[in-house]
Amino acid sequence: MIPEATVARLPVYLRALTALADRGIRTCSSEELATAAGVNSAKLRKDLSYLGSYGTRGVGYDVDYLRYQIAREIGVTQDWPVVIVGIGNLGHALANYSGFRSRGFRVVALLDADRSRHQEVVAGVAVRPFDDLEAIVHEHAVAIGVIATPAAAAQDVADRMVACGITSILNFAPAVLAVPDGVDVRKVDLSIELQILAYHEQRKAQVGQAAASVDGVDGLDGLDGAAGVGSGQLDGATIGVDK
Amino acid sequence: MIPEATVARLPVYLRALTALADRGIRTCSSEELATAAGVNSAKLRKDLSYLGSYGTRGVGYDVDYLRYQIAREIGVTQDWPVVIVGIGNLGHALANYSGFRSRGFRVVALLDADRSRHQEVVAGVAVRPFDDLEAIVHEHAVAIGVIATPAAAAQDVADRMVACGITSILNFAPAVLAVPDGVDVRKVDLSIELQILAYHEQRKAQVGQAAASVDGVDGLDGLDGAAGVGSGQLDGATIGVDK
DNA sequence: AGGAGCTTGTGAACGCGAGAACAAAATCTC
DNA sequence: GAGATTTTGTTCTCGCGTTCACAAGCTCCT
Numbered sequence: 001m002i003p004e005a006t007v008a009r010l011p012v013y014l015r016a017l018t019a020l021a022d023r024g025i026r027t028c029s030s031e032e033l034a035t036a037a038g039v040n041s042a043k044l045r046k047d048l049s050y051l052g053s054y055g056t057r058g059v060g061y062d063v064d065y066l067r068y069q070i071a072r073e074i075g076v077t078q079d080w081p082v083v084i085v086g087i088g089n090l091g092h093a094l095a096n097y098s099g100f101r102s103r104g105f106r107v108v109a110l111l112d113a114d115r116s117r118h119q120e121v122v123a124g125v126a127v128r129p130f131d132d133l134e135a136i137v138h139e140h141a142v143a144i145g146v147i148a149t150p151a152a153a154a155q156d157v158a159d160r161m162v163a164c165g166i167t168s169i170l171n172f173a174p175a176v177l178a179v180p181d182g183v184d185v186r187k188v189d190l191s192i193e194l195q196i197l198a199y200h201e202q203r204k205a206q207v208g209q210a211a212a213s214v215d216g217v218d219g220l221d222g223l224d225g226a227a228g229v230g231s232g233q234l235d236g237a238t239i240g241v242d243k
Numbered sequence: 244m245i246p247e248a249t250v251a252r253l254p255v256y257l258r259a260l261t262a263l264a265d266r267g268i269r270t271c272s273s274e275e276l277a278t279a280a281g282v283n284s285a286k287l288r289k290d291l292s293y294l295g296s297y298g299t300r301g302v303g304y305d306v307d308y309l310r311y312q313i314a315r316e317i318g319v320t321q322d323w324p325v326v327i328v329g330i331g332n333l334g335h336a337l338a339n340y341s342g343f344r345s346r347g348f349r350v351v352a353l354l355d356a357d358r359s360r361h362q363e364v365v366a367g368v369a370v371r372p373f374d375d376l377e378a379i380v381h382e383h384a385v386a387i388g389v390i391a392t393p394a395a396a397a398q399d400v401a402d403r404m405v406a407c408g409i410t411s412i413l414n415f416a417p418a419v420l421a422v423p424d425g426v427d428v429r430k431v432d433l434s435i436e437l438q439i440l441a442y443h444e445q446r447k448a449q450v451g452q453a454a455a456s457v458d459g460v461d462g463l464d465g466l467d468g469a470a471g472v473g474s475g476q477l478d479g480a481t482i483g484v485d486k
Numbered sequence: 487a488g489g490a491g492c493t494t495g496t497g498a499a500c501g502c503g504a505g506a507a508c509a510a511a512a513t514c515t516c
Numbered sequence: 517g518a519g520a521t522t523t524t525g526t527t528c529t530c531g532c533g534t535t536c537a538c539a540a541g542c543t544c545c546t
Contacts, residue, residue, distance in 0.1 A: 001446075003532075003533070004533095005532080005533060005534090007439055007443075008435075008439055010438075010442070011432075011434070011438040011439065012419075012432075012435065014438075015417060016419070029493065029494090030494070030495095031493085036419065037419060038419035040534090040535080042534080042536070042537095043533090043534065043535075045493095045494065045495065045496090046495085046534085046535090048494090048495090049494085049495055049496070053494080053495070055493080055494055055495080056541090056542065056543095057492080057493050057495080057540070057541045057542050058491080058493050058494075058541065058542035058543055058544095059492085059493070059494085059542065059543070060492095060493065060494080061494090073442070074438050074441060074442045074445075075438075075441040075445030076441060078445075080437075080441055080444070089335060089336035089339045089340070090336045090340070092335075092336065093332035093335065093336040094433065096332045097332070097333070097433060099417055099433060099434040100433070100437065103437070103438060104441070105437055143444050144437065144440055144441070144444060146437075167444065167447060168440040168441075168443065168444045169440075170437060170440060174258060174342055176255075176259070176279065176280060176281035177281075182447070184440055184443050184444070186439060186440055188431060188433070188436055190337065190340060190342060190343070190431070191254070191340070191342040191343055191346050191348070192251075192254040192255065192258075193429050193431055194323075194325070194343065194346070194348050194387065194389075195253075195254040195257075195317050195319055196251055196254065197411040197412075197413060197427055197429055198317060198318040198319055198323055198347075198348075198411075199316070199317045199318055200250075200411065200427050201318065201323070201386050201387060201410065201411045201427070202317075202321075203244075204410060204425070246502075246503070247502095247503095248502085248503060248504090249503090272523065272524090273523075274523085283505075284523095285504080285505055285506070285507090286503090286504065286505075288523090288524065288526090289503095289504085289525085289526080291524090291525090292524085292525055292526070296524080296525070298523080298524055298525080299511085299512065299523085299524075300510070300511040300512050300523055300524040300525080301511065301512035301513050301514090301521080301522050301523050301524075302512065302513070302522085302523070302524085303523065303524080304524090488545100489544105489545090489546090490543105490544085490545080490546100491542105491543085491544085492541100492542085492543080492544100493540105493541090493542080493543105494539105494540085494541080495538105495539090495541095496537100496538090496539085496540095497536105497537090497538090497539095498536085498537085499534105499535085499536080499537100500533105500534085500535080500536095501532105501533090501534080502531105502532090502533085502534095503530105503531090503532085503533100504529105504530085504531085504532095505531100506527105506528085506530100507526100507527085507528085507529100508525105508526085508527080508528100509524105509525090509526080509527095510524085510525080510526095511522100511523090511525095512521100512524090513520105513521080513522075513523100514519105514520080514521075514522090515518100515519090515521095516517100516518095516520100
């Protein structure tokens with residue numbers, strides 16, 4: 001129903017609206033909200049139009065009302081129990097991340113296959129054996145699992161999760177997961193993001209060099225247009241030198 | 244030159260090739276590599292064709308050769324010095340992440356504004372005051388900065404980075420950054436990914452409920468088609484119930 | 487009340503990316 | 517060496533997402 005690209009931006013709008021609300025702003029135009037969210041206003045309006053007509057022409061959007069509508073649409077008005085598997089450095093960081101709790105995600109269990117970690121308590125939650133997964137998933141009706149294990153273990157963990165009835169997986173391990181239809185997987189790969197930046201960085205260097213050697217003009221001609229809103233952050237990197 | 248969507252997949256292919264090489268495989272077809280990378284073979288071939296003709300018809304690709312070509316194109320054959328700002332839980336995890344080093348990213352400095360952290364040594368690198376940023380950037384010719392601070396500090400950090408000459412930023416803070424043209428920003432937002440999963444999870448529940456209440460048929464009809472390769476992982480979540 | 491001035495919501499055009507299908511080229515078989 | 521087989525590289529088509537442009541609708545002012 002709602003395009004995938006729009007779904008991916010709704011949480012950004014939600015965050016921007018929360019920031020506006022925190023500053024005491026009660027009403028905003030699509031232009032203001034778009035700026036706060038880092039997109040252009042046409043896209044914002046089209047995105048919001050998929051949810052319904054929650055704005056008022058000539059006026060704008062009621063911040064709190066729109067915030068509630070988006071939250072409801074995404075599903076963050078309800079409570080989502082989450083299990084995190086793999087309590088290494090990243091697992092620790094995730095368990096402690098306050099942004100989960102504040103958006104309706106409750107970490108009900110931390111699991112790790114390593115026995116030496118089972119005495120640990122992270123962010124107020126005890127680390128338990130991985131084999132407890134099924135019991136926990138059934139007890140708390142967990143639908144979302146987070147994988148923060150090494151790559152080698154990721155597929156096994158995913159298989160076990162699916163077997164227990166988990167239908168959404170957030171994967172931080174640098175591995176491609178095979179899952180049945182009906183199971184959603186999203187992956188976050190830290191090193192891939194850096195590699196994408198490196199690619200553009202390399203191109204900038206090449207272009208800058210070529211331009212400098214050919215006609216002495218700096219290849220990065222946009223630097224004076226400072227403070228332009230970071231455009232297109234969601235879709236990908238902004239590319240300084242185009243074409 | 245190379246489409247952005249392709250650039251985003253090249254690191255995935257690189258990882259898949261490395262995995263194949265580790266298993267002693269010298270040659271692979273586009274079909275095999277595509278499976279390993281979680282994409283379909285047509286897309287893979289098209290992506291690779293942007294780099295040049297590095298395969299042999301009727302045979303396939305030489306794993307090592309293709310790996311080198313992709314690495315060169317991305318720019319990970321060279322060494323990229325990186326600074327990480329914000330050594331909280333996430334900063335710790337990033338500093339310790341081995342996937343950076345193994346792909347040519349070298350963490351040359353960890354910076355934090357909090358004085359109480361300046362005695363710390365994380366992953367063999369001392370935590371230094373944020374004000375040392377400029378000296379470090381110039382000394383090591385740093386082009387890539389990682390922001391792992393709270394959201395409130397992110398824009399200030401970004402501004403300082405840009406002022407020092409950093410032209411690529413990986414932002415983990417849940418904030419929209421405004422940067423000049425010519426500076427690339429990529430963002431990773433952990434809670435946004437979870438919210439996207441929550442949205443689809445909510446829809447699954449609704450559809451399942453509707454189907455169950457209408458005709459008693461389970462809404463998730465694809466679960467028996469187990470072990471289908473996780474399709475379209477890069478582009479977004481796979482959606483179990485379509486239309 | 488009526489017009490001026492905004493701002494939303496949407497129809498239409500456009501461009502990019504995905505996937506299918508096929509031609510080109512290499513190897514293998516006999 | 518010729519045909520069969522395999523697999524790449526590329527062309528073409530389709531669909532989605534972005535952006536533009538404008539009509540519809542609300543408020544404010546006179």
